[in-house]
Amino acid sequence: MIETLIHVLVIAGLIISALLVYWFRDLLAATLAAGVFSFLISLEFYILQAPDVAISQAAIGAGLTTAIFIIAIRSTSQYEGGGS
Amino acid sequence: MMDYFSPVAFILVALVFLAMVRLVRGPTPADRAVAVDTVNTLMVAVLILLGVVYRQIIFIDVAIVYALLSFVSTLFIAKYIGGDL
Amino acid sequence: MIAEILIVACLAVGSFFNILGIIGLLRFPDVYTRMHATTKMTTFGSVFTALAVIIYGVTAYLDSVNSQYAVLAIHTLIAAVALAFTNALGSHAIARGAHRAGIKPVQAVVDRLEEVGP
Amino acid sequence: MKRALVLVTFGILTGALLLIPGLLQFGIPAASDMDDYFLEHCQEQTAANNVVTSVVFDYRGFDTLGESVVLFTAVIGTGLMFRNMLKEEEYEDE
Amino acid sequence: MFWNLPFIAVVALSLIGLATIVIKKNLIKIFLGITIFESAVNLFLISLGYRAGGIAPIFTSAPSTDMVLATPQALTLTSIVIGVATSALLLSFAVIIWKKYGTINTDEIRRLRE
Amino acid sequence: MRMSKLVRTGADLLYPFALIFGLYIVLHGHLTPGGGFQGGAVVATGAAIVIVAWAYEDIAEMIRKVTMMAQESAGLLLFIGAAILALGFGYAFFYNVLANSGGLFGLPVAFGPNPGELDTAGVIPIMNIAVGIEVWGGLTIILLYLLSGLKKEEGT
Amino acid sequence: MTLVESLSTGTGFWNPLAWLIAVLVAAVIVYLIRQRGESGYKKGTTQTVPFISGNPEPEKEMVHVRASNLYWGYLDALKGYYNFIVPAHTGVLNDYVLWYLGTTAALFVVVVFI
Amino acid sequence: MIAFLVTFLLVFFIYLLLTAGSGSVGFWSASELIAGAGLGIVVAGITRKFLCRSDNYRMTNPLRFLLIPVYILGPFLIEVTVANIDVAMRVITGRIRPGILRVSSGMKTDLGIFMLANSITLTPGTITVDIDEETNDLFVHKINVTADEEGKTVTPARELFSFADIPAWIRRIAE
């Protein structure tokens, strides 16, 4: 039962963090929200008994993708509006 | 004695939401970075606990990977905030 | 029995400190003080929950000489050590970055780093 | 105008995608004969304990090759983007 | 109905991702939308393979009951790596665009039209 | 620019740990969750820690793009080689020739739940290693390329 | 009539070699007719200069018709169509994605409800 | 060469820790031992320049390694607990008086300063914000600055801790 509740919470967190990605105008914040999203989806994989995928998502989605997004933001501009 | 682990995991997952409040409100990027760091820490604890709840020893490996990898994004964010990147 | 009490105690301590840490994250006025709350308390709390798992593993190993419980304990230990290690370092990195970005500590009575300059 | 278009499009997409939760049951796969075969025969045929790995590298190893090639392709493409251009490569606009 | 929650999450996440792609004008934001969409598809695949009460498809000392299906996990692994490859290439494109155009707003990246 | 001395020291300490942990995941792909991609990604993350802690100029000497590129190609060639091995024995491409053969990684595995033994699964560990090497090189080199783009931009 | 060269199209057939032979025959006829023409033509004399009401002939480079001068009338006649279709190619990425999703949605409606 | 050996041993030890409980040779199976040795050589070959950046092998003394768990379970744990309770009180009451201090560490090696900084970050209401790379002085954000500390330009590291002499312990371990 309590696992079910955890599951529901995680899914709610997923949707909230995805909405945050949509909502933030600061790209760094959006990337951070995407990082949280990645962690949560990895937890969701873990709950769905897919540890292989959870490791993969944690390593690639949360670690490296965030890193390369931050490098790209640094190379371009931080805010949605434009100027650096 | 397995019954004690899952409620704690539930509490920790719920705490993630509170941390996300700081992610939303945080006035500076550093605040958001702290919030994300906190989420990572909580998540590792949740993973360890759930690994025991599911009685799968091998699941703990995932937690180690988490603990290592969240560090990378934290470092990148910190370096970006400091303007060194 | 003792093990069970220990586990419950560890879990209680862990969740207590985690909750307090999050409250601190929400309540404190600036990034450095928030970091005090999170770095110390969530790390401490998470390590304590891990400690509960370690105790569980060790007692289960002693009960049934099944090596998988020892593996559980050892891996959890590694995870906990990695967690503490990376968290301390990460919060230092964030604090340094924040200071270099020009975020002043709120209500600070003294700021020796500011005097040194970048 | 465009806003209405976006709304209509997303409305229809929502309706269409909601058929997935409407018609599929979570936790109860409609059919599982292929995967049952994997779970049963993995240990004798590939001598691996991790069924996922044996699917990834043995039963569907060719997909994995393709996946590695995808990563390789992306790396080559990224390298192509950040290469040092030669002088004589001038390309006019339009 | 409640048990179909992951699928509903899949629908919601895909729509959020697609909405980000369609509505937002910033390239990096669009790429974030793409990663969300990809994650939603991955979640869809994994949810397809879940069997209620099953354990991870790895033979260990754990008590053996039903196992969840293994193939979706293999497919998702492939999909995740494809996702990171896609993101890397797209971001390098964005960096080059910034260098050449000085903007990553899609309204201004339209020298090729008609 | 480098990060502070503490982070650099920590990164140097963490790098061997990340490396051995990643390789552990790679090598135990057929027993525990993980495998070539995940382990390779962990190793690449270890490299990323060092890359981010030190400056790009420091790292460019130690972790060279050419080496990483060679590593990636070598991993892929090893992968294909492991798959082609089956052709030599008259089987179809990708057949697991080494499983249950008694040679390298050739021990049979006990059926049912068991903690597993490293020396099993035939060609799968070899492919895991190959993919691990490839992903290690690939992800590291993506990071290096993106960072090099950053440097070039500052130069102009 | 099942020659190898002839293409049967269900209702008939077509033979490219026969067509070629016909073209050759026509070419021969044209050549014969041409042979019957005036033979006093000489290159390099005033015979080759066009007569433009006595005006001097402009330089050849000046009178070369460039690409955008062609089909002006056609484009002008179909102005209404072109005024719609050319601006549709806006060059904005979001619009393109929206076109894709919109077409998908339209196809959903068509396929699922018909 | 020493660097290689040190790295190899450390890595091999970690690998053994990770694979404990796999077989009958001690806790390990023979294949794990062989694989661990092979991986150890590979990893040592790659990371020896990173791990042993300075040619200082004082840490190779095994006694120092034995001191680490003693340190962590002894004085460090006490300090951490006290610090956490302290910060917990401050979270509840909200009474804070923050400031950034300059702390003279007295450490000479990188590892020493690293351990001290991490200990400071994890323990008593303090976070290491920055480091003066020449003098190895730490800049520490303290949540509750006393009037005494406010006056001083440089605070000794010992005074940050309440019970145990953490810097001395670290000096014993790392220098």
Add this chain to the structure above:
Amino acid sequence: MNGFLITHAPALLIMVPLIGAFVAPFVGRVSPKVRSAWIILIMTLTTLVALMLASDVFLHGTRIYVFGATSPGLTVPLDSGGIPIRIIFTIDAMSALMQVIAAVCGFAVLLYSISADRIHSGLESYYTLFLLMITGIMGMVSTGDFFNFFVFLEILSIASAGLIAYRIDGGLAVEAAIKYFVLSTIGAMAVLIAIGIYYGEYNALNIAMIASRMQFTLLDQVALVLIIAALAMKCGAVPLHFWTPDAYSMAPSSVTAMLVVASQASLYGLFRVVFTIYNLTLNAMTVGWIIIILGILSMVVGVTMAIPQKNVKRLMAYHAISQTGYMLLGVGVGLAVLGNQPLMESFGYIAMEGGIFHIINHAMYKGLLFLTAGAIFFRIGTYNLNRMGGLGHSMKYTMVFFIIGALAIAGIPPFNGYASKLMIYESVFAFNPVLAVIAMVVSILTLASFVKVFHSIFMGPRLPEFDTVQEAPMPMLVGMGILAAIVILFGLFPQAVVDTLIAPAAHALADQSGYIASVLGGA
């Protein structure tokens, strides 16, 4: 040895270019000569393998290759209860046809590219991506496993995107690549959702297995729409064509010629899904008309957009869209009458043959046209039609090749475009006369716009700024010559081509039960 090659040819078809691609970045460091030799060697081997495999398929029927089985022909393990569990390559006549197209086109384009692109930097990566692109096409057209199809689709997308963005200095190419790549990623994800739906319903990934279990439920309709939209977008059908002119005009010419083949590989995927997975279960009239309308729209919008263009490659790109419309039209008519055997016999097969014949013809002449455009660009450095003129004096061979290509695309006998268009006209006329009339009008407009191109590039006096222009170098001419020879050959002997290549392909495409039987063994 020969038997070994024949047996393992499907695997070698993927392996040879892959190994070539893996080694190419390092071979390139030795010297440019070695690199060229290596690439040509690999491409020659690939072409030979493809031709060998295709001849085997056309002589002996569908070839099966099971990856990872004890023997390549063991599709269904004895103890599995009749389900294929491994990845299976199923190469029937249609796949073999596409392989031949890809191999021949790739070979010609590579020969051309060796000399055309030699001044650029990053060439080892360029050729690596080129080989990977060919791998992607080969994999897409040969695979019998749906997820594998997706993987190769992604390989193709990523390699194409990298190649489109090859000329990074202006930034325009990168813009085109972003548009292409974002769209194709979304499309690929849609395909993945469809794969998930199939998997969730039938627990199968093999195309034959899905086909044999197909129920055409509501979810299958959703999957069908997702796949049709995604693959139609990848092949550039209006109104999903927006990336096409950008990408085609900004990529290097040799890449553009391959992109045409890549689009057709997507087209192949579309036909494969509609005909092999669904076939009679779907509402053939509706889906057929969807494809026909997509085709009509593509034809009309493509050609009308082409006429006012000023950039020669952009113009040709719109023509590529227009010609894709013909293929969709032909095959769509075949699909619309699929269930009706008498109509199928009277004009359905002819229409499908016309559409498929047009695929191969289009690859050849559109490749040829793009190569000539590239040759012109190679010499004068611009694609802008307004600044060209009078090149017929200096680039005679290129002009001849251009004339061949232009006449072929406009459907003038005796070139191959006429043959396939004739088949499409006649059969479509039997289906619905209005469609045939539209097709003919589009053909006329095509001719008109190529008259414009021909006039503005080659006609007119020798312009002063192009005084020093010379003929394109020899390898480029050889590359173009191969394609031109094929164009003329196919135009002169259409029935032979139709009998040997096209008709088996069309029948293989329409024959779902044969496909299933070849994989599942008569089930």
